[in-house]
Amino acid sequence: MMKKELLKSTILNVDISDIDLKPGPFCMSFNFNLKPIKASIGKFGVLNPPYLLKKSDSNFIVVAGYRRLLSVKELGWKDILCQILPNDFSPFQALLLNLNDNLIHRKFNNIEKGMVLQRLIGFLKREEIVTNFMPILNIATNKQTLELFLGLEELEEEIKVSIAEERLSLRVAGFMRNIGRDDRLRINDLFTSLKWTFNQQWETIQWIIEIASREGRTIKEVIDDRHIIEVLNNDRMNNPQKVKAIVKILKARRFPSLLEAEKLFKKGLSNLSLPLGVKIIPPPFFEGIDYRLEIVFTKGQELKEELAYLYNLPGLEEVTDFWKGAEHR
Amino acid sequence: MKQFKIRRILLERGAENDSLAQKILKKLPNIPIENVKPDELASREDIEEMDKESLRLIHFRGDFLKPCPGTRRYICCGYQILNVGINCPMDCSYCFLQSYINQPSFRIFTNLEDRLNSIGEIIDSSPDKIFRIGTGEFTDSLSLDYVTGWTDLLLPFFSNRKNCILELKTKTSFIKDLIESRYRKRIVVSWSLNTPRIIANEEHMSASLKSRILAAQECQKAGFVLAFHFDPLINYQGWADEYKETVHLLERYIDPESIIWISLGSFRYMPNLKWVIMKRFPETNIFNGEFVPGLDGKFRYFKPIRVEMYANLSEILKKWYNDLGIYLCMESDDVWRQSLGWSPENSANLSSYLDNRIRKLMAY
Known part of the structure; x- marks a missing residue:
């Protein structure tokens, strides 16, 4: 049996103002809703004290309990009981502590999974992360997927929110990294303003990129085509109808010969x-x-x-x- | 065109005593050698990189002679692949090897010489059959010849057999060893051709169109029978004029009478290949055409586009010379008829057609 190592922390009442509440090196929270946690704290208080590390400037850095601390701050608390980790507690141990604390009580969204992997990369070899950490995050265990998740942090905030809320396919997001900022934001707008299935998104992004390449236009120009804008502004169509109409417009542009043949056959x-x-x-x-x-x-x-x-x-x-x-x- | 630089040799256990391995090691005295076990394999990601700087010497336990992996739904020429090695220095963006190979590095099968006798037995056991054999399916036949000495080994072996031809297919101008050899009988030297634009943008390490044609001319003058392969044809704006120019260049330097065959094939790909290509060559434009799923699972240009390309090119070729042995690679009966005006109907008949070309042009 493995020897249990007890965590040597000390409990201390800490002023909220002494805690650095910016998302720090151990933070793995993105696009969260504080309402339920604030409601819970309002009723029962903080059941599990946050874990902090002392910084050199006598302030504290959050290891675990970032959302709890933001909640109590919003609730107007001046101080809170926290577990203070010993000074020799390593950053890697702190990261693992937060990871395990999170894993037992919630699911990560895809951006948060990317944050976890991005933080681990500072301490471990890629192979080790693929083998030991990707399975616990429920991610396919290969380097390609690791690179996909690591790249998510580079994307713009709007796109990250779309990914976290599962309105934008992760595969499409990975593909977006190869195109310019304005173009990917325009694609994100298109895909998230209407309800596209992930398969529709995947097929459509390829068509858009290939049309742009073939016609020597930017992606934005392809999307801002008059016919697409007309569909987007059409008040008599619902979202699924608009998606269907846009797919049809793009397909006709991407496969003109095939569409012509289909039309002739139908005729x-x-x-x-x-x-x-x-x-x-x-x-x-x-x-x-x-x-x-x-x-x-x-x-x-x-x-x-x-x-x-x-x-x-x-x-x-x-x-x-x-x-x-x-x-x- | 410069020779390809080999930066390290991976010597697999079991290959060290093979004659070809010893010859290769002698030819590359200053290249670092790493001894590896046959089961020391690369991960998927490393395979995608393909490692075109290492030579892995392997004692190959599989079959050296295999039929080309054609598919039932399209007409196949019935070519036999002599599996001398896998991976290719040309690094063409469209290459199927990128999703086909399961290990990186240039994998050279060093027991080839020892296995030639058994290959000879296969050929000799069917004296009525003509074996059209080539080494250009999984690698370029001549690109690594300066290291492997494949031509020194294979030319005498095939030249002396009655019922076979060996086709050496290349995109290089590396013909020195060929020209210096004294063997011509039953050897076909062929070049894969494309437009200068496709060569510049997609066939990254290959020789220019003109260098290939000049090399072909030299081989023809030296007595070799020639073949050409317009494969993959790529459909882009201006393709018709540029392929026409390509044929015109061929006309300037090559005597068409000793061309044994010219194949035409359009770009086709397995779905997973697209993602490997997009990753390795994000600037490529080869996917801009109208591709639809084919009957074998590969994506192909929409049929009328293929027909137009084949019809256009074959017409230009026929104007040059009306007996070039033009055939289509992996196409259906209806595409044959619509583009060339005739069809062999099935793979067996296409094989016979090509065998007859051998009888006609190679004093069989």
């Missing part, structure tokens, strides 16, 4: 006047050569009649050529 079919319940489905992306015919019927006789009608339908023999006049650019 060709509509000229055929297929009976209700009959569908002709082209191969996905027109890549294969097999088309499918779908007939909905309830009785065999009905099927026979549909087939006889289709047999005599003029133009049906050209169905596989409907899309082939597509001009591509």
Whole structure:
């Protein structure tokens, strides 16, 4: 059995004004709501005293209990009982103490996970962090993911909030690091002003970047396209409708030949006047050569009649050529 | 074009006594050597870096001769890969090896010489079959020749067999050892070609278009049969004119009569390759085209775009000379028909077509 090492701390009543309440080197809190904790402290007081380290200037630095301290300050407390860690308590131990304190009572958001990893990087090798710390943070254990999380801190505050609130996909955020500040803020605006699924975000950001590269424009210019702005300002559309419309606009710009082919195929079919319940489905992306015919019927006789009608339908023999006049650019 | 710099040698246990390993070590006396175990493998992230400065000498336990990994849904030429090593110094942004290889470094299989007899047995056991064999699938056939001496080893071996040809595919101008050899029979030297823009932007360590064509000219004058591969064709604004210019340059220096075949293939990629490429070459423009998922899971240009590119290029090539053995790499029957006006219909017939080219041009 492992020998238990007792934490040698001393309890002390500390003036709030003597505590440095800026997010310090052990802080792993981002985008939090103090309301519930303030309500709890208001009713029952601080059940677990914060842990502090004494700084050289006779002030204190927060090791654990950052939110509790902010709450009591907002509640107007002048002082608070704290656990003071010994002077020889190392920064790495302090970091682990805070990490463990947080892990037992709450979940980290993705920005906070990035903060934890960023702080660990000062003390440990990347391999060690991947093996020993990423699993406890519920993160896929590989260096690529580690780099993704480490890079989150460089992003702008607005983007970090979107990530923390899970309104912006982490994968998209990782991708955003490769593009300029103005462009990524514009993408963040677009994705968070409407409700996009993470898959839609991922597909769309690629299209936007590829359109910009192909047309020699900035990402912002692609997003600020007149048609997209019209959709965004359309009061008669709800958010999912707007997302759908923007996806359609971007897809048409990203895949003009494919869209033209789809349009021609649809037009060709509509000229055929297929009976209700009959569908002709082209191969996905027109890549294969097999088309499918779908007939909905309830009785065999009905099927026979549909087939006889289709047999005599003029133009049906050209169905596989409907899309082939597509001009591509 | 300068030779590639090798900065360290990783000598895998088991390879030290192989003849090729000893030859390589003799040729690189001042390069630091690290002894490694076969199971000392790199992590995923290191694999992505590909480590194009180290030479790992390996006693290879797998098959040296393997059919090209074509897919059922597209017509494949039936080429056989002679697996002499994996990884390539050219560092082309579009290269499939970036997501295909499972270990970094130039991995050279040093027991090649010892295994040639068994390869010979395979070839000799099917005397009615023509083996089209190449070393240019997993590496560049000539880029590391100054170290590996592959041509010294392989040319006499294949030149003396009746039912095979060896195709050496390259993007370099490293032909000195080829020219100096006395073997010509059953050897095809081929160049992968692209437009100067694609070469400059995407084929980072390769020779310029003109250097490749001049090297090809020299080989042709020295009696080698030539082949060319326009693969991958990249669709970008101005592609048609620039590929036309590329063919015109070829016309200026090469006699078309002894070209055994010219393949055309468009850029295609497995989905995961895109992310590796975007990471290694964020400035690349190769993904700007209209790609759709193909029947084999790889992304390809939307079919009419491919057809237009193939039709355009083959027309230019045919105007130059009408018997170039043009074929498409990994394309469907309908794309063949729409772009070239005919189709072999299946992989077996494409193989026969290419075998007939060998019979016709190589005094088989």
